[in-house]
Amino acid sequence: NHRQADPCWLRYAPVDHPERLAQYRKWCKELVTPANPSPLLASAIFELHQGIESMLHMKPQCVAVPAEAYSLCLGVKGQSALIDEALAPLADASEDSYVIRTISQDGRKHLLMAGVSERGALCSAFHLLRLMQMGESMEVINMQESPDNGLRMINQWDKLDGSIERGYAGGSIFYKNNEIPSHLTRVHEYARLLASTGINAIAINNVNVHERESWLIKLPMLSQVARIADIFRNYGITVFLSVNFASPIVVGHLPTADPLDEDVIAWWKQTAAEIYEVVPDFGGFLVKADSESRPGPFTYGRNHVDGANMLAEALKPYGGLVIWRCFVYNCFQDWRDRTTDRAKAAYDHFKPLDGQFEDNVILQIKNGPIDFQVQEPVSPLFGTMPATNQMLELQITQEYTGQARHVCYLVPQWKEILAFDTYAQGEGSEVAKIVSGSLYGRKLGGVAAVSNIGDDRNWTGHILAQANLYGYGRLVWNCNLSAEQIAREWIALTFGSGSTQRTEVILNLLMTSWLTYEQYTAPLGVGWMVNPHHHYGPNVDGYEYSRWGTYHFADRDGIGVDRTVKSGTGYTAQYREPNASRYESLETCPDELLLFFHHIPYTHRQHSGKTVIQHIYDTRFAGAEQAQQFLDAWLTLEGQMDEEAFENGRSRLLEQAEHAREWRDQINTYFYRKSGIPDEQGRTIY
Ligand code: GCW
Numbered sequence: 279n280h281r282q283a284d285p286c287w288l289r290y291a292p293v294d295h296p297e298r299l300a301q302y303r304k305w306c307k308e309l310v311t312p313a314n315p316s317p318l319l320a321s322a323i324f325e326l327h328q329g330i331e332s333m334l335h336m337k338p339q340c341v342a343v344p345a346e347a348y349s350l351c352l353g354v355k356g357q358s359a360l361i362d363e364a365l366a367p368l369a370d371a372s373e374d375s376y377v378i379r380t381i382s383q384d385g386r387k388h389l390l391m392a393g394v395s396e397r398g399a400l401c402s403a404f405h406l407l408r409l410m411q412m413g414e415s416m417e418v419i420n421m422q423e424s425p426d427n428g429l430r431m432i433n434q435w436d437k438l439d440g441s442i443e444r445g446y447a448g449g450s451i452f453y454k455n456n457e458i459p460s461h462l463t464r465v466h467e468y469a470r471l472l473a474s475t476g477i478n479a480i481a482i483n484n485v486n487v488h489e490r491e492s493w494l495i496k497l498p499m500l501s502q503v504a505r506i507a508d509i510f511r512n513y514g515i516t517v518f519l520s521v522n523f524a525s526p527i528v529v530g531h532l533p534t535a536d537p538l539d540e541d542v543i544a545w546w547k548q549t550a551a552e553i554y555e556v557v558p559d560f561g562g563f564l565v566k567a568d569s570e571s572r573p574g575p576f577t578y579g580r581n582h583v584d585g586a587n588m589l590a591e592a593l594k595p596y597g598g599l600v601i602w603r604c605f606v607y608n609c610f611q612d613w614r615d616r617t618t619d620r621a622k623a624a625y626d627h628f629k630p631l632d633g634q635f636e637d638n639v640i641l642q643i644k645n646g647p648i649d650f651q652v653q654e655p656v657s658p659l660f661g662t663m664p665a666t667n668q669m670l671e672l673q674i675t676q677e678y679t680g681q682a683r684h685v686c687y688l689v690p691q692w693k694e695i696l697a698f699d700t701y702a703q704g705e706g707s708e709v710a711k712i713v714s715g716s717l718y719g720r721k722l723g724g725v726a727a728v729s730n731i732g733d734d735r736n737w738t739g740h741i742l743a744q745a746n747l748y749g750y751g752r753l754v755w756n757c758n759l760s761a762e763q764i765a766r767e768w769i770a771l772t773f774g775s776g777s778t779q780r781t782e783v784i785l786n787l788l789m790t791s792w793l794t795y796e797q798y799t800a801p802l803g804v805g806w807m808v809n810p811h812h813h814y815g816p817n818v819d820g821y822e823y824s825r826w827g828t829y830h831f832a833d834r835d836g837i838g839v840d841r842t843v844k845s846g847t848g849y850t851a852q853y854r855e856p857n858a859s860r861y862e863s864l865e866t867c868p869d870e871l872l873l874f875f876h877h878i879p880y881t882h883r884q885h886s887g888k889t890v891i892q893h894i895y896d897t898r899f900a901g902a903e904q905a906q907q908f909l910d911a912w913l914t915l916e917g918q919m920d921e922e923a924f925e926n927g928r929s930r931l932l933e934q935a936e937h938a939r940e941w942r943d944q945i946n947t948y949f950y951r952k953s954g955i956p957d958e959q960g961r962t963i964y
Contacts, residue, residue: 284735286772287474287748289411289772301416302410308339309338311351322402349388350389353392361390371424376402377390377421377423378392379419401473412767426756427754428714428721429479431724431725431726433520444677447682452465453483465509465510469510469512475751479517481517481564481601485566486520493529495549518560519560520564520566523535523572523575525545525546536578536580543591546592550592550596563601565586569606583631586602587639604644609825613825619847619848624647624657625852637721641663645695652796656700662700664718668723672728673728682930684791687765688746701857745765748768773923779914802871803872803875815937818830831877838877862875891949895961901941905939906935909928909931909932909935943964
């Protein structure tokens with residue numbers, strides 16, 4: 279794939295508004311920077327040059343001392359009195375904070391982009407370029423920015439053979455044929471894209487670490503990892519590796535990986551020392567252990583604390599972190615067993631361990647108790663471990679939400695998750711405050727998400743899926759941005775800020791897409807109903823008699839999973855009040871999660887007044903209809919964007935519209951056959 283990759287939201291389209299153009303040109307004649315910029319600052323300077331040249335068709339003069347009446351001025355704390363004064367309000371703020379300010383001095387005007395750290399400065403440069411692309415005035419600016427989350431991380435599920443687990447946009451940009459390729463142009467472009475949204479960490483291999491990937495932590499593979507780390511470092515992004523807990527056996531040829539074994543402990547310490555020789559600012563390990571048949575401490579009768587702390591001690595001298603995933607459950611369940619509830623697993627495993635983890639361990643918790651479904655409650659583990667660092671894990675790649683073939687803008691879902699009140703410290707204990715660390719005053723925390731990019735020219739397969747990658751970075755930097763605000767930014771940066779019709783069509787499509795997807799797929803929070811393995815397309819009983827613990831229990835009378843204390847698995851008790859009672863009672867359980875928490879007759883009336891069966895029919899029809907409207911609306915945009923983008927959207931929305939009808943009919947027919955209850959409106963159910 280030698281064609282140039284899509285620049286996505288870093289298009290830097292020429293400014294065509296004459297007044298804005300004149301104003302921007304006035305400011306951008308001169309760029310004041312330190313004389314010998316570090317590589318990271320050099321990235322910021324390069325980016326400013328590239329952006330200005332492309333948007334304004336002029337080359338800024340790079341100088342150390344301002345000479346013009348107007349100048350841009352990029353710098354870092356400690357560089358000059360001017361910059362330090364501008365940064366004064368950020369004295370206690372995070373390293374990544376920055377200000378953008380216009381100031382007058384000695385009869386000259388400066389537009390300062392100043393970071394507490396170099397990374398902050400880079401973020402400020404990207405911010406200014408974003409303002410220009412959005413057509414904002416540069417005349418008077420006075421803003422300061424601090425990220426809400428310390429770690430703003432991306433997880434790649436890329437494998438050394440070049441494939442990507444749950445990847446829907448081509449092959450890996452990191453690996454090909456079991457090697458790290460000699461040309462890493464796409465990785466460089468990716469670093470720019472991520473840095474521009476505020477991302478500061480990345481784990482570059484799949485959490486399922488098999489034989490080959492286990493060797494990434496050792497030379498000679500490690501020196502290849504270092505090449506990737508070099509690229510990301512220049513964009514302020516720290517590289518992590520996913521590790522195989524059984525590495526001492528697989529790589530070290532020891533007879534055991536027991537975390538309390540002396541030789542194992544020494545092996546990891548030695549390995550950490552070697553890693554930091556080669557990658558001095560290495561971020562640390564991401565670990566999937568004792569999960570879905572991956573090795574872990576359980577094999578040796580040890581627990582997660584033993585496993586995580588052993589690794590944490592090895593990394594501690596170098597400032598490295600252990601990010602330990604909580605996606606731990608019994609994946610060999612017997613469907614006949616109605617007492618085991620997969621939703622309860624993470625809480626049951628980890629809650630009792632609160633306070634025992636080293637302070638450089640962070641627990642990474644998936645947003646929901648099951649697995650990135652289109653609708654599920656927030657994991658009750660958030661906030662229940664006040665003495666443990668916690669991080670939220672989201673999935674940008676749309677494993678269960680249309681796999682980049684359907685449009686599903688996920689920022690609204692992520693907003694709901696972050697805003698969920700756990701009541702951990704009384705009202706106002708939202709997930710956002712738990713994972714940022716602010717609720718319990720913890721230094722480490724943040725958000726990680728599974729990436730949706732591959733080597734497709736447009737990165738994400740579906741052009742509209744770029745909005746999810748962009749939106750993720752923006753949202754975890756600032757959780758208060760609205761989903762609409764982020765969508766509007768993305769649209770302006772990607773398609774241009776003109777044409778309100780184009781903007782409104784795309785905005786409406788994005789903003790309604792999550793609900794639409796939910797409407798024609800699995801109803802009311804029950805989840806799954808997908809084809810096993812690849813998870814694409816309808817299959818109502820696909821997982822019903824499997825070992826994965828993901829059942830809907832539909833019979834002729836009703837459907838849903840009884841997770842109440844009163845008569846079910848007791849899962850609702852894992853929530854604090856008032857959430858526990860709200861979910862426990864049919865009267866107060868929110869409609870959209872009804873079948874996640876309750877097994878109910880088809881004739882049960884929801885709060886909306888509709889019976890469950892009629893709701894299923896109505897929403898399946900509405901969702902499929904809406905998917906068709908997405909396509910119709912997109913077709914009105916022909917000629918309003920480049921041919922390739924238009925065609926990409928057209929063909930994918932066409933598939934979505936067809937496929938939504940397939941979902942509609944399979945779900946409706948299934949429930950009609952089960953219940954025997956006809957549609958009140960007499961529409962065709964096969
Ligand atoms: O959602 C499931 C996926 C697996 C994935 C696993 C996990 C990386 O189907 O492909 O493995 O979750 O998160 O570990």
